[in-house]
Amino acid sequence: MKKKVLSLVFATMSLFAESQDYLNTHALLAGHQFSDTIKIEDIFKFAEIVLDNKDYSIVSFSLFFRDSGYDYEFRSNSNNITDEMKEALLNIKQRDTKLKIIVFKDIYIQRTKGRVVKIGDSIYKLKLE
Numbered sequence: 001m002k003k004k005v006l007s008l009v010f011a012t013m014s015l016f017a018e019s020q021d022y023l024n025t026h027a028l029l030a031g032h033q034f035s036d037t038i039k040i041e042d043i044f045k046f047a048e049i050v051l052d053n054k055d056y057s058i059v060s061f062s063l064f065f066r067d068s069g070y071d072y073e074f075r076s077n078s079n080n081i082t083d084e085m086k087e088a089l090l091n092i093k094q095r096d097t098k099l100k101i102i103v104f105k106d107i108y109i110q111r112t113k114g115r116v117v118k119i120g121d122s123i124y125k126l127k128l129e
Helices: 002-019 040-046 083-095
Strands: 027-029 049-051 056-067 070-076 101-111 116-119 122-126
Touching: 027 040, 027 101, 027 122, 040 083, 049 056, 049 101, 056 083, 070 083
Parallel strands: none
Antiparallel strands: 027 049, 056 070, 056 101, 101 116, 101 122
16 A cells, blocks of 8 residues: 555656746747847847757747837747847837847747646847947
8 A cells, every 4th residue: 555655646746847847948049048148130040939948849929128118029929030020129220229128028838738838038138239
């Protein structure tokens, strides 16, 4: 009986640990580390968000930034930077704005045929030239 109880306890612990491994998963701009300073051109060049945990894939995310007192948010239903996001960032560069930070937020990930979970935001400083 003790053996069965211990087996059940270990199986439950294993499932719990597996189901919580997304907590240590981070989304990154491809080719960059978490919290790097990036150029707008880097966003165009790499054009996707990747995860540091290959067991998951990105389902969707939002790009958020504040410029001249207005909040802007754009949604992608994949891991790719959308044309709308690129256009908005290009407009920022052309206006010589004071924008200094962009946030990839509301990032939803999924293990193959698993449940969809939300992970933490990724914040990047922009180097405007």
